[in-house]
Structure formats: C-alpha cells, structure tokens
Amino acid sequence: MAFTAFSTGTATEQGPRKSSRIALLLLLPGVLYLMLFFLVPLVSLVITSLQAPLELGDIGQYQAAFRWENYATVIGQYGEQILRSFLYALLATIFALLFSYPLAYFIGVKARPWPLLQNLMLVLVIAPFFISFLLRTLAWKQILSDESPIVTGLKALSLLAPDAYITGTPIAVVFGLTYNFIPFMTLPLYAALERLDTRYLEAGSDLYAKPFTTFRTVTLALSMPGIVSGVLLTFIPAAGDYVNASRQFLGGSGTAMMGNVIESNFLVSLNYPAAASLSIILMAAILVLVTAYVRRSGTEDLL
Amino acid sequence: MNRPFPTDPVIRQLIVQAKRAQFSRRSVMSGAGLGAAALTLVACASGETEAPSPAKDNSASDKTLNWANWAAYIDEDDNGDYPTLLAFEEQTGIKVNYDVAVDDNNTYYGKVKDQLALGQDIGADLVCLTDWMVNRLIRFGYVQELDLASIPNSKNLTTSLQNPDFDPGRKYSLPWQGGFAGICWNKEKVPGGLTSVSDLWDPSLKGRVGVLSEMRDTIGLIMLENGVDISADWTADDFNAAIDVFTKQVDDGQIRNIKGNSYLEDLKSEDTLAAICWSGDITVINAEAGDKWEFAIPTNGATLWNDNFVIPIGSARKSNAEELINYYYQPEVAAEVAAWVNYITPVDGAKDAAMAIDPELAENQLIFPNEETLSNAFIFRGLDGQEESEYNAAFQAVLLGS
Numbered sequence: 160m161a162f163t164a165f166s167t168g169t170a171t172e173q174g175p176r177k178s179s180r181i182a183l184l185l186l187l188p189g190v191l192y193l194m195l196f197f198l199v200p201l202v203s204l205v206i207t208s209l210q211a212p213l214e215l216g217d218i219g220q221y222q223a224a225f226r227w228e229n230y231a232t233v234i235g236q237y238g239e240q241i242l243r244s245f246l247y248a249l250l251a252t253i254f255a256l257l258f259s260y261p262l263a264y265f266i267g268v269k270a271r272p273w274p275l276l277q278n279l280m281l282v283l284v285i286a287p288f289f290i291s292f293l294l295r296t297l298a299w300k301q302i303l304s305d306e307s308p309i310v311t312g313l314k315a316l317s318l319l320a321p322d323a324y325i326t327g328t329p330i331a332v333v334f335g336l337t338y339n340f341i342p343f344m345t346l347p348l349y350a351a352l353e354r355l356d357t358r359y360l361e362a363g364s365d366l367y368a369k370p371f372t373t374f375r376t377v378t379l380a381l382s383m384p385g386i387v388s389g390v391l392l393t394f395i396p397a398a399g400d401y402v403n404a405s406r407q408f409l410g411g412s413g414t415a416m417m418g419n420v421i422e423s424n425f426l427v428s429l430n431y432p433a434a435a436s437l438s439i440i441l442m443a444a445i446l447v448l449v450t451a452y453v454r455r456s457g458t459e460d461l462l
Numbered sequence: 463m464n465r466p467f468p469t470d471p472v473i474r475q476l477i478v479q480a481k482r483a484q485f486s487r488r489s490v491m492s493g494a495g496l497g498a499a500a501l502t503l504v505a506c507a508s509g510e511t512e513a514p515s516p517a518k519d520n521s522a523s524d525k526t527l528n529w530a531n532w533a534a535y536i537d538e539d540d541n542g543d544y545p546t547l548l549a550f551e552e553q554t555g556i557k558v559n560y561d562v563a564v565d566d567n568n569t570y571y572g573k574v575k576d577q578l579a580l581g582q583d584i585g586a587d588l589v590c591l592t593d594w595m596v597n598r599l600i601r602f603g604y605v606q607e608l609d610l611a612s613i614p615n616s617k618n619l620t621t622s623l624q625n626p627d628f629d630p631g632r633k634y635s636l637p638w639q640g641g642f643a644g645i646c647w648n649k650e651k652v653p654g655g656l657t658s659v660s661d662l663w664d665p666s667l668k669g670r671v672g673v674l675s676e677m678r679d680t681i682g683l684i685m686l687e688n689g690v691d692i693s694a695d696w697t698a699d700d701f702n703a704a705i706d707v708f709t710k711q712v713d714d715g716q717i718r719n720i721k722g723n724s725y726l727e728d729l730k731s732e733d734t735l736a737a738i739c740w741s742g743d744i745t746v747i748n749a750e751a752g753d754k755w756e757f758a759i760p761t762n763g764a765t766l767w768n769d770n771f772v773i774p775i776g777s778a779r780k781s782n783a784e785e786l787i788n789y790y791y792q793p794e795v796a797a798e799v800a801a802w803v804n805y806i807t808p809v810d811g812a813k814d815a816a817m818a819i820d821p822e823l824a825e826n827q828l829i830f831p832n833e834e835t836l837s838n839a840f841i842f843r844g845l846d847g848q849e850e851s852e853y854n855a856a857f858q859a860v861l862l863g864s
Contacts, residue, residue, distance in 0.1 A: 217601060217847030218854065219575075237864055297727075304731035305670070324669055326733055327718050406675070406861070407724050412712050415862040423858045426568045430855070 208435035219429030229436045237420050237437065244416040245444070247329070248398035251336035255393050256386070259344040267352035284345050296335055296408050300326055327411030335403035340396065344389040351385025387456050395445055417441050513603030514581025514775050521781035525556045529786065530563040530586035532769070535639065537802035546798050550789045556782050561586065566722055567595040578604040578775060587777040588786060590638040590769045594678060597628035597844045605634050605772040612784045615791035618809045622836065623768065628844040636787055637808035640768035642828065642839055643679035646744050646757045647736040648729070658761045659687040662736055663716055672719035672734035677857040678842040680738055682765040684708055686840065692765065693840045701853055709860050720861055729755060741828040742804040757828065759838055766839035768808065800829055
C-alpha cells in the first residue's frame, strides 16, 4: 500500500503544472452546464422575485423593480404554510428513519448469511420505483378513502370517530411523505450498515457493554454517514414536495405546503414575484437548515 | 467521500493553498456569469408589452391542422378514432392532428404564454378554452381575428351566445361545447336529494361536500344563492359576501374536497357525497359506475360556461382552422358530437338532427336545454385585468387555507 501511494505521489509531482490547462478544459463543460442550467435560472428567479406589478396592468403583468417587500409580504401571508412545510418534512424524516433503520439493519447485518434473501429484500425496497410516484400516491388516496375497508374497520373498532376521515388531513399528508421517501432513507442506511464490521459488536460485548450501549457507541456511530445522507435525501425533497399535500392527492385546503403555495401563485394567480420569492425562501431555508444539521453531526466532508 | 485529512504538515499546507486558489477562481467565474446572465435577461425583458402580430396564413399550400382539446371532448369509436374528424379529413383533404393537450386552462396557459407573447407557433392552430381564459387571450391580443365570411355556418350559433361581453359579435372565438355547473349527490347515501346550494351546508353532510376549484363555478353558484345576478354588473361586495360563505364552510370542515376534473374520483370513492359539479360528467359516471348520482340545477340557478375555439396568434393555418369550425357548425355533425360527449352544443338545429339519432337524447335537458332551463342558467360576467387578479387571489387564499 505504502509503495503504491509513494509511486503515485512522484508521478503527480511533475504533473500539475503541465496538465492544469487540460484540467480547466475538462472542467469547462461542467462549468458551462452549471452556468446555463443553474446560475441563469437562479438569477432570473431573483430578478423575478423583486418585480413590481405594472401600474394598471393586467393579471400576470409585472415590471423590473427592486421590491424587496415581496419577501416580507409572502412571509406574512404564507408564514403558516412555510412552517408547516418544514414541520411535515421533519415528521416524515423522523418516521422514515424509525421505519428504515431496523429494516436496513436487518437487510445489511442480520441477513448477511443469506445473500439471496438480502437481494430479494433490496429489490422489494426498490420495486415501488418501477411504478410512477403519482400513481402510488393516488392508490393510497383510494386505500384511505372514507368507505375503504381500512377506514370503516378503524371506525368499527372505535379507533376513529364515526364522522372522522383520513384523506385531506395532516395525517394523510405526513403518511404519504413518509411512504414516498422511505426508499431514499433505507438505501443509504443499508449501504452504511452493510459495511459494519460485526467483530466490533463482539468486542463491545466482550468488554461488558450492554447491547444498547454497543448499539449506541458502535453501530449508530458507524452508520452515521448513512443516517446523514438518508436524512438529507428525505428532508430536502419532502420540504419542497407539492404532490402529497396537494388537494388532488392526499391533502386538503388545511394542509397546503410551500410547494402548493408556489404552484398556485405561479399557475393560477399568475403572481410570479410571490412564487419566485417563495422559491428563494424555500431554497435559502433548506440551505441554512442543512448546513446547521451537517455541522452538528460533524460530517462536513459529506458536502 | 470521507477521506481523512493528511497528517503531514507540508501536505496540509499545500491542500489549503490549493483550496483557496480553487475558491477564488470559482468565485471570479461565477461573478462573470452573473453579470452576463443579468445582461441577457435585461435584453429579453425590454419591449415585451407590445401585442404580437398574427402569423402569415400558409393554409393554401399546407393542408394540415393541429387541434388542441380536452380529454373525452369529441366523438370517439371503439378503435380510438374520431368519426366526425375522419369524415372532415375525407371531405377537405386536410390532415388533422387532434391532440388532447389541454387538461386545465391554467396549466395550458402557463405552458404556451411565453410563445404567445412573442407571436410564435404554439404547436396548435386551434384550441378550445373556457370563456374566461378566452377573455384573457383576447385582452392580450394572443388570438387571431376570425373571418366569419369563411365560416358561413356560424349563422347557426344559438342567439344567446352571439354577444358575450368578452367578445361582442364573436370576432375572435366561437363556442365548441358548453355545460352547466350545478349540484349533484349520491342517491344511495343522500336519498332526500338536494334542491339548492344551501342544502350542501346541511350538518348531516359535514366533511362529505366537494366543490370545484374553478372560481367562477363555485363562487358563481354561491353568489346566485345569495340572490346576485352573476351576468349583470355586480360589485366587489357581492363577490366578497360569497367568499365569506365559502371560507366559513371550508373552515368549519363542511367542504372537504376542492378540485378540478379529479372530483369524479371522490364521488366514486364516496369521500364526497354531495358536490358542486359539471353537468356532462354526471351522465358519464352514471354510465361508467352504476346509476348512482343525480345532477340538478339549483333553485336559484346554475352557471353556464362554454369552451370556445380560438386560433392562436402564431398559427400559420388560419383558413384550415376556419374550415374545421365551419364543418362542426353543421347541425348534423354537432348532433353527432353532442350525442357522444353529453355537453351542450351551441349549434341551432342540432336538436332536430339529434331527434333522428335518438329521441330520448334530444329531450335531455342537460344536452339540449330548452328555453325554460336556459332561463335559469347564468354566464359569469367577464372580469377586467384588475378584477381578475384580485378575485383570483382571494379565491386561491381560501384554497390554500391562508
């Protein structure tokens, strides 16, 4: 090992100065791509978010301006929906983690002696992706509808009030978010746990640690990169999701999330500045939350 | 991903330097990018308020036509062909590409508005859109003026639709099909039935009521219930009074589902037992899922809407489009379409033609309404740009619970 490391070291010693132009050239497509498809839309979004309505203009007519009040207006008007988005996303992330961890642990650690079972279970986790996400969500809407066996059954067991319902409530939305993002949580967790060296666990018990202590100090600590990427992969899209909470799917008028507010302002009210400033707020809030989270969990190298 | 930082201090120093250089290079480049992007955007933004001019008509040399329409909105046979359209192609030699591209006025508008503003071809030479959207397109100059002389059959247009406030004299648009928005209910679960919009607010239906996410239908019906004539010059107070009723019913949990076309799913799954709905749909789901639902025009009146043919400003096949409109304004053809789609045809004489196909159909008040039925159906008056922004925002605020 030391030998190869040494040899590559000497090879690159003369390399850099000569190949720096080539490296730049190789970077060019990526940089151009980012400029064209990320930076330009982002700048256009910022410009739109600062537009002011055209005086005596028609619906959807705006002019270039520097109306930063747009941000204050949307926060005042949609503060509730903004907070709700992050709350739902947080709940969905926690539930997905609680559900996925034992599952990933079983597939990655317990099922190791039976590779066939391991592969089969992985396929089962990924299989839902073969069907459109919209169709699966619509199917849940049917399953949870008022006259469905689940709801009538819960009512018969008096677990649900006679006039209660599930679709169109926050429960349905958080359920939908959790369900839809479980694979994104399970796969990174599996990848981390699959590499877990079980000899560490044996060492833990040899040193008289209780099973829980071993789990906390060994398993959990070693699977932390998986948890962090799983949480990011779940939380970020869940906060911006507008399908589950939409009135057409599992939500109702009391469950609107930021994505729904942006959609309605953009497509129906044609209030482009409001939609743009909400998008930027969503982006900035996620960036801040994610940075704080990654800092706290001590895995800056992941970014 | 998770490579440990090297321990050798010299190497560490080198890495730190390299990172710094990388960073500054990146920030310089992004700075330049921002400037360039801002410049292009400013260039794009200038001169956008001018109305676009119509495209040159190439119909004489180009015998094709692209028609964008809604799903299940034309007669269809078992092979998925459209019999009336096939007959048109045979008669005129114009090849029609019928595209089910419209599933919502707003999303369709969102898709094509930038091209319309530039006067470009949107891939459709003929589109059927609802009154209020046509109103907006005409206001913005996004549609071409029709040459009624080349649509002689337009004389068959029923009198009550000849002078809508958004297009007096029908210079830019002609109706394709229309319908009522009224009330409907599940006959098994609500055996007593409903007669007025207020019956939807009955406590026994709490949480099982659905309304349409189309402002003009839902708020229109509530305004009618409040005794306002929605076709006349009502005021913002009349509108706000209806919004208040609507907000209260949503907040109280009486109204649970507010949807567009997908409200039929809720009727079928019985999440919704009573609803504000469109006339033609009820005929269709009764045929599909058992005769379970009934539609009625509320005592204080129903709303009446139409989807209209318009020729987008960038279309180079205007004459072909006019020829097609003319074809569908023949009573026999209109009757054939009406018999399949179950909506109201705007063509006079279609009822007599329908008698020949199916007398029972011709008596259906939801497809061939008589004077009495029509006297209780009202068209929501056209809104100007200011009103449209304001009322839309108020309605959307309720839908978002804000």
